[in-house]
Amino acid sequence: MRTKGTIEEGRFYQRMALPALVVISLFFVLPLLFTLSSAFIGPGGGFSLSPIKAVFTDPYTLRVMRFTITQAALSTLASLLVALPGAYLLSSYSFRSKSLILALSAIPFVIPSILVVLGFVIFFGNNGFLNQLLMALFSLSEPPLKILYSYKAIILAHTFYNFPIIMNLVATYAMHLDRRQEAASYTLGASKSETFFRITLPRLLPAIISSASLVFLFCFSSFAIILVLGGGPRYSTMEVEIYRQARMVGSASAAAALSLFSILVTSLLLAAYSKSQQRLVQSEAYKEPLLLERRPAHALGRILALLYALSALLFILAPIASVIVRSVYSTSGFSLKWYRQLLNLERASSHMGSALAALTNSLAIALTVSILAVALGTSLAASIERRKRGKGALEMLGMLSMTVSSVIIGLGYFLIASRLHGGASLSYALVVLAHLVIALPFTLRVMLPEYRKIPLSYTNSARTLGSTTGHAFFTIELPLLRGAMVSSAIFAFAISMGEFNATLTLSSSTIVTLPIVMYRLIGSYNYQGACALGTILIIVSALVFIATGTTKGKKHA
Amino acid sequence: MPNSGLVCSLGASYEEFTLRAEFSVQEGKLACIIGPSGCGKSTTLQLISGLLPLAEGSISLHGNDLSTVPVHHRQIAMVFQEYALFPHMNVAENIAYPMKLRHIKKADRSREIGELLSLVALEGYEKRKSDELSGGEKQRVALARALASEPQLLLLDEPLSALDAKLRKHLREEIRRIHDETGITTLYVTHDQDEALSIADSIIVMNEGKVIQCGTAEEVYHTPNSLFVATFIGEGNTLPAHLLGEGEEQRAGVIFFRPEQVSVHTANSGEYLPHLNMEGATVESCEFQGGRYRLHARWQGYPLICYANRRPQAKTINLTVRKRDILHFEEINS
Numbered sequence: 001m002r003t004k005g006t007i008e009e010g011r012f013y014q015r016m017a018l019p020a021l022v023v024i025s026l027f028f029v030l031p032l033l034f035t036l037s038s039a040f041i042g043p044g045g046g047f048s049l050s051p052i053k054a055v056f057t058d059p060y061t062l063r064v065m066r067f068t069i070t071q072a073a074l075s076t077l078a079s080l081l082v083a084l085p086g087a088y089l090l091s092s093y094s095f096r097s098k099s100l101i102l103a104l105s106a107i108p109f110v111i112p113s114i115l116v117v118l119g120f121v122i123f124f125g126n127n128g129f130l131n132q133l134l135m136a137l138f139s140l141s142e143p144p145l146k147i148l149y150s151y152k153a154i155i156l157a158h159t160f161y162n163f164p165i166i167m168n169l170v171a172t173y174a175m176h177l178d179r180r181q182e183a184a185s186y187t188l189g190a191s192k193s194e195t196f197f198r199i200t201l202p203r204l205l206p207a208i209i210s211s212a213s214l215v216f217l218f219c220f221s222s223f224a225i226i227l228v229l230g231g232g233p234r235y236s237t238m239e240v241e242i243y244r245q246a247r248m249v250g251s252a253s254a255a256a257a258l259s260l261f262s263i264l265v266t267s268l269l270l271a272a273y274s275k276s277q278q279r280l281v282q283s284e285a286y287k288e289p290l291l292l293e294r295r296p297a298h299a300l301g302r303i304l305a306l307l308y309a310l311s312a313l314l315f316i317l318a319p320i321a322s323v324i325v326r327s328v329y330s331t332s333g334f335s336l337k338w339y340r341q342l343l344n345l346e347r348a349s350s351h352m353g354s355a356l357a358a359l360t361n362s363l364a365i366a367l368t369v370s371i372l373a374v375a376l377g378t379s380l381a382a383s384i385e386r387r388k389r390g391k392g393a394l395e396m397l398g399m400l401s402m403t404v405s406s407v408i409i410g411l412g413y414f415l416i417a418s419r420l421h422g423g424a425s426l427s428y429a430l431v432v433l434a435h436l437v438i439a440l441p442f443t444l445r446v447m448l449p450e451y452r453k454i455p456l457s458y459t460n461s462a463r464t465l466g467s468t469t470g471h472a473f474f475t476i477e478l479p480l481l482r483g484a485m486v487s488s489a490i491f492a493f494a495i496s497m498g499e500f501n502a503t504l505t506l507s508s509s510t511i512v513t514l515p516i517v518m519y520r521l522i523g524s525y526n527y528q529g530a531c532a533l534g535t536i537l538i539i540v541s542a543l544v545f546i547a548t549g550t551t552k553g554k555k556h557a
Numbered sequence: 558m559p560n561s562g563l564v565c566s567l568g569a570s571y572e573e574f575t576l577r578a579e580f581s582v583q584e585g586k587l588a589c590i591i592g593p594s595g596c597g598k599s600t601t602l603q604l605i606s607g608l609l610p611l612a613e614g615s616i617s618l619h620g621n622d623l624s625t626v627p628v629h630h631r632q633i634a635m636v637f638q639e640y641a642l643f644p645h646m647n648v649a650e651n652i653a654y655p656m657k658l659r660h661i662k663k664a665d666r667s668r669e670i671g672e673l674l675s676l677v678a679l680e681g682y683e684k685r686k687s688d689e690l691s692g693g694e695k696q697r698v699a700l701a702r703a704l705a706s707e708p709q710l711l712l713l714d715e716p717l718s719a720l721d722a723k724l725r726k727h728l729r730e731e732i733r734r735i736h737d738e739t740g741i742t743t744l745y746v747t748h749d750q751d752e753a754l755s756i757a758d759s760i761i762v763m764n765e766g767k768v769i770q771c772g773t774a775e776e777v778y779h780t781p782n783s784l785f786v787a788t789f790i791g792e793g794n795t796l797p798a799h800l801l802g803e804g805e806e807q808r809a810g811v812i813f814f815r816p817e818q819v820s821v822h823t824a825n826s827g828e829y830l831p832h833l834n835m836e837g838a839t840v841e842s843c844e845f846q847g848g849r850y851r852l853h854a855r856w857q858g859y860p861l862i863c864y865a866n867r868r869p870q871a872k873t874i875n876l877t878v879r880k881r882d883i884l885h886f887e888e889i890n891s
Contacts, residue, residue, distance in 0.1 A: 464608070464628060465702065
């Protein structure tokens with residue numbers, strides 16, 4: 001032992017990774033291996049390739065695979081068609097509602113999918129606001145739009161959920177492009193449209209591809225939307241099929257074999273996405289956005305722009321707003337009945353009876369998850385940043401659970417839990433752990449760049465002044481990370497509050513959380529009750545939305 | 558007292574870089590380490606402070622071996638180039654940080670903070686936030702904070718390099734004054750030769766991970782032990798040794814002399830026997846530098862730099878250097 005000092009430092013940051021490594025290996029890798037090994041267990045109980053063979057030869061599952069990919073492709077295409085004009089509008093012109101649209105387009109990043117489903121049903125459903133409006137306007141006796149429980153519904157819901165992502169990413173990228181290249185093109189004699197198609201569009205292509213592949217990934221592993229809006233096995237995707245095989249058919253090995261395929265595709269998509277991200281970073285220098293004072297030149301352009309802005313705003317906001325409205329207002333007028341039932345002030349029927357328990361459960365689970373996820377995310381970020389070797393590998397390990405859909409994470413827990421015969425407390429512990437595994441990559445994503453901003457000289461300074469590495473971490477680095485810790489805690493809280501896929505897959509009927517009860521209420525056509533619960537989720541999402549806006553862009557001198 | 562002060566023999570290897578350095582600093586003195594970038598100056602400080610592990614050798618301070626003592630027990634404070642003030646603490650809290658670690662009572666702390674702030678000429682700055690300070694003020698606070706840990710040795714890693722020239726000059730005088738008032742043994746790393754020559758009691762010249770020469774400022778300037786030291790510290794002229802002329806035996810290597818040792822004559826003023834006479838040199842440029850003129854001349858194809866008190870009136874000049882001012886080096890490459 002030549003130099004205890006440096007060894008001590010090395011050890012401190014090495015050890016910081018341990019809690020996260022334990023959680024990842026015990027509660028993510030292990031269940032996943034358990035799941036995947038089930039794909040190789042035949043009907044007799046021994047090793048067999050027959051489940052995989054069965055899955056890849058069964059015409060039904062082949063149709064499911066085909067459908068999964070087609071619907072994801074169509075949804076991505078539809079999202080692109082809706083999003084690109086908006087991205088053009090936002091990046092080329094300055095108008096009054098611009099910053100509002102740009103801010104609102106970040107909503108899908110924070111909104112839970114079960115809420116999207118509910119908002120969609122309330123707004124586009126047969127008795128939804130849109131149909132009621134159209135019936136009143138044109139005095140029709142029948143609802144003119146019958147899109148629920150169809151292919152169209154899936155595509156439309158995916159578009160609603162995902163087009164703002166493309167619009168947001170492409171517009172933000174376009175705003176930071178160096179516009180002098182376009183100016184150069186004009187001076188060389190190219191017209192406006194020639195310049196757009198030959199200069200601007202090729203430069204935007206990396207951003208378009210990158211955001212489209214992200215949306216494709218989201219649609220590929222979409223679960224709640226398909227489960228509710230697809231209306232049964234006719235429109236079933238991989239994720240829904242994994243859930244159905246495991247929980248309804250009771251064939252764990254078929255579910256596991258399907259998971260294998262799903263993981264393969266999502267890993268490929270993620271690899272493509274991160275590749276496109278790298279190209280994005282390399283391709284253009286980041287410029288401060290130009291001040292755009294132009295408005296569209298022609299009156300027609302101005303009207304089109306206004307129409308687009310209005311309908312985009314409506315498209316994003318209307319379904320969410322209708323959830324809030326419907327929670328207090330029905331055909332029989334204004335009523336707080338569902339909130340009274342939710343708070344147990346009034347006798348509630350069936351699923352509404354468990355609403356209060358669901359709310360307190362969800363709050364308790366989310367609180368636990370956010371505390372644990374921030375602690376693990378922060379210590380893992382510190383360990384990644386302050387080690388000399390293995391940075392990349394450790395970061396990848398921290399992000400690993402993103403490569404697996406939450407249904408598959410839930411499946412692993414379900415398979416293990418079905419052998420453990422534990423009580424309700426074990427089930428809730430599993431829910432917390434599943435949420436933790438899902439939330440960890442997000443908190444790590446928030447903490448890492450913030451940690452990177454802290455210069456090593458702060459710690460070194462503290463150590464030469466007489467502080468141990470550990471003491472320096474708690475007195476210097478942690479206080480500087482406070483903002484990032486708060487925003488990643490809110491993030492993790494919201495992820496847990498809205499988590500539906502893994503929870504539904506792993507849970508027994510005794511477990512109630514907010515999204516689960518919402519799902520059951522939708523299933524029993526109690527939309528107003530679901531809306532009351534949904535409003536609470538909207539409030540949580542809104543808090544996240546505000547928090548992510550305010551904690552961005554702080555740096556350490 | 559053979560053991561007082563800092564005595565070190567450092568050895569460490571890194572990718573593409575090996576450090577082998579031995580030197581000592583007398584107790585209470587201010588020593589400067591100077592060398593081109595990448596010569597191992599900063600690594601040397603990190604090894605002494607314990608921030609980097611020592612592969613071999615020893616570090617002894619006032620007779621105590623420190624090589625196995627952890628960083629936070631070495632009582633060696635370090636001031637960093639980028640100040641490293643803790644941004645979430647105000648000036649007083651920054652200075653109090655090492656005091657709290659030494660469990661100093663609150664009343665004593667605030668008194669000591671006041672004293673330290675007046676030492677660095679920042680009275681009344683207690684409540685300022687670090688982002689409200691100028692670069693020079695930040696460096697003074699960093700110095701006060703380092704002194705607050707009552708170090709046995711103070712390390713300064715290019716403390717002035719982020720500041721502008723005028724402030725740099727002022728602050729180096731301040732650092733010398735604070736050193737004289739506190740009497741703490743100090744090791745100061747810089748790449749600026751003016752800084753080193755003006756404030757150091759002794760200078761350690763490093764290159765490629767090795768100590769090339771140690772000595773007072775005058776010693777390294779006037780009697781450099783190698784062409785590297787001669788050309789690195791101050792300006793100078795290097796000529797092939799055979800140009801020293803007849804009468805001298807033909808010598809290999811190079812000769813070296815300083816620009817201020819050259820006398821400039823416009824008329825032929827006869828042979829100066831103990832001199833190197835460079836007749837018929839041409840003036841290529843002449844810069845006025847306030848106190849003197851800096852001439853670029855060329856003689857027999859070799860470029861020369863010399864200082865003159867007056868602007869030469871002719872294009873062709875004669876230059877002379879006393880032979881006793883000329884240094885001879887066998888080595889060719891510097």
